[in-house]
Amino acid sequence: GAVVSQHPSRVICKSGTSVKIECRSLDFQATTMFWYRQFPKQSLMLMATSNEGSKATYEQGVEKDKFLINHASLTLSTLTVTSAHPEDSSFYICSAGQGRTNYGYTFGSGTRLTVV
């Protein structure tokens, strides 16, 4: 079945630095990838939709200049948390779809970001 690989699984960074998270579709081409953020004991909140070769679409309240998304190929999307602050500490999860609606997207294993 479809596999999505996310890296790193855990990262600790200093406040003010930037962190890049990668999301790869291993056995299919993902025209659309999604980035979610999940705080402890809460649900997944969609941050942005990443379409290959075009600009990402951000959800309301998500700062596009802080959370940079690049989807340069059909198998890779990256999320860069710029100038990270402790409040950005969260669990970030990506998912990938194959370009059609009503698709039960495949999720990566998540990245635990801790900003100290």
Add this chain to the structure above:
Amino acid sequence: GESVGLHLPTLSVQEGDNSIINCAYSNSASDYFIWYKQESGKGPQFIIDIRSNMDKRQGQRVTVLLNKTVKHLSLQIAATQPGDSAVYFCAVSGNKLTFGGGTRVLVKP
């Protein structure tokens, strides 16, 4: 927009008993629903899905029921096992997924 909610935040169940997790959604035009299982520190894992032209679908030890009249769906887990302990989310799928708040299932031995 779509909102999806859950009736119970935590469900404690005895091993071997059946579990029922409920979910409500707001958009009557929604036509594809998915249940996910999330274990601690991992991404969501697909369990079962159902389209609006069905009211019941069964998988291995799991059944999803959809009541479009009251915009409600449920996930039933038969003979709950310790490995079923996790957080369960319902989600509505369209151009993007909208998740419910999640229910934590704790299986007591």
